[in-house]
Amino acid sequence: MTSSNLNQRPHIVWLDVLRFVAIFMVLISHSADPFNASVEARTNPDFNLWGSAFGSLVRACVPLFVMMTGLLLLPVKQEMGSFYKKRISRVLYPFLVWSVLFNLAPWFIQFAGGSAQLVTVFFPWGGEPSASLMDALKAIALIPVNFNMFACPMWYIYLLIGLYLYMPVFSAWIEKASDRSKRLFLGLWGVTLILPYVQEFVSHFVLGTCDWNQFGMLYYFACFNGYLLLGHYLKKGNDWSWTKTLLITVPMFAAGYFVTFKGFRTMSSNPDVTNAGLELFWTYCSLNTVLMTVAVFLFVQKIRLTSARAIAIFASIAKCSFGMYMCHYFFVGPAYLIAVEIGTPVYLQIPVSASIVFITSWTLVHLIYKLPKAKYVVG
Numbered sequence: 239m240t241s242s243n244l245n246q247r248p249h250i251v252w253l254d255v256l257r258f259v260a261i262f263m264v265l266i267s268h269s270a271d272p273f274n275a276s277v278e279a280r281t282n283p284d285f286n287l288w289g290s291a292f293g294s295l296v297r298a299c300v301p302l303f304v305m306m307t308g309l310l311l312l313p314v315k316q317e318m319g320s321f322y323k324k325r326i327s328r329v330l331y332p333f334l335v336w337s338v339l340f341n342l343a344p345w346f347i348q349f350a351g352g353s354a355q356l357v358t359v360f361f362p363w364g365g366e367p368s369a370s371l372m373d374a375l376k377a378i379a380l381i382p383v384n385f386n387m388f389a390c391p392m393w394y395i396y397l398l399i400g401l402y403l404y405m406p407v408f409s410a411w412i413e414k415a416s417d418r419s420k421r422l423f424l425g426l427w428g429v430t431l432i433l434p435y436v437q438e439f440v441s442h443f444v445l446g447t448c449d450w451n452q453f454g455m456l457y458y459f460a461c462f463n464g465y466l467l468l469g470h471y472l473k474k475g476n477d478w479s480w481t482k483t484l485l486i487t488v489p490m491f492a493a494g495y496f497v498t499f500k501g502f503r504t505m506s507s508n509p510d511v512t513n514a515g516l517e518l519f520w521t522y523c524s525l526n527t528v529l530m531t532v533a534v535f536l537f538v539q540k541i542r543l544t545s546a547r548a549i550a551i552f553a554s555i556a557k558c559s560f561g562m563y564m565c566h567y568f569f570v571g572p573a574y575l576i577a578v579e580i581g582t583p584v585y586l587q588i589p590v591s592a593s594i595v596f597i598t599s600w601t602l603v604h605l606i607y608k609l610p611k612a613k614y615v616v617g
Contacts, residue, residue, distance in 0.1 A: 312466060
């Protein structure tokens with residue numbers, strides 16, 4: 239997810255739609271946390287079913303943002319230093335602001351009279367919350383090292399900054415590479431997408447990795463740089479008809495979703511599953527996730543909006559999407575409680591919660607943009 243200024247490049251309307259799809263997927267993903275992170279999620283059949291169904295449905299969320307980054311910024315046209323200064327600074331300040339707020343939240347909620355249980359409602363993956371201000375300050379001091387689970391969404395910003403650092407180097411090859419060479423890279427990357435399952439079910443160490451070497455044979459073709467290249471490679475769009483697009487993308491998405499859903503539900507139904515095992519079929523860099531991501535990307539790419547009002551709404555969402563990502567996790571727990579309190583059926587609680595989070599975070603970011611120096615808070 240980038241926080242780039244839409245006015246600095248030609249306005250691509252379908253990309254605004256894709257940003258909406260991607261950010262709403264993120265909100266659904268985190269709104270499913272109460273269904274997937276609690277003890278009840280492992281024992282309640284309804285929680286397991288709907289947490290698995292909705293969580294699996296939206297695994298394309300982060301990969302779509304990475305593909306958009308590759309589409310918009312590759313090949314890099316600026317000198318490396320200028321590129322770093324512009325891109326990294328736009329995400330670094332909001333990252334620091336919200337990371338500090340997330341790390342202070344467990345202490346503040348309890349300081350204000352809330353219980354530790356209330357903290358876990360706000361942050362389902364956070365674990366045992368500390369009521370100590372000193373522990374909160376220690377967590378803040380460790381932000382340069384890594385995020386903690388109370389600031390769970392911030393993992394993506396570490397990734398994004400890493401992609402920015404890598405892109406000028408990757409760009410030099412992309413500018414000279416033929417389409418055939420790019421397809422070869424993507425093919426090798428495709429092999430790495432199967433490795434998470436080989437490591438889980440066949441051998442923990444593959445292609446030269448071992449206890450003292452984590453850099454296997456295809457290490458340099460792996461991870462999210464494949465999504466960067468895929469976004470760049472597919473940016474020209476397809477010349478297929480809508481019929482052909484649907485005939486390709488619907489089965490592609492369905493196949494990816496079937497593997498993701500069945501795999502995750504099987505793992506999550508095991509009360510003794512580890513966090514790594516729970517996340518196995520939700521791995522972003524896996525073949526099933528790529529199938530769903532490409533299907534969504536190609537489908538949305540065909541959308542054409544003609545309504546000026548619709549175009550303006552999606553443009554606003556696109557502008558606010560980075561800020562929405564940064565702040566939305568504060569609203570996930572309260573939105574879930576509201577959805578339950580108003581009597582929402584279990585099978586609708588996740589989308590209803592996500593809708594509440596969407597409206598709240600979009601409104602907040604829209605208001606923050608009216609303030610001076612808003613870029614330091616919401617990008």
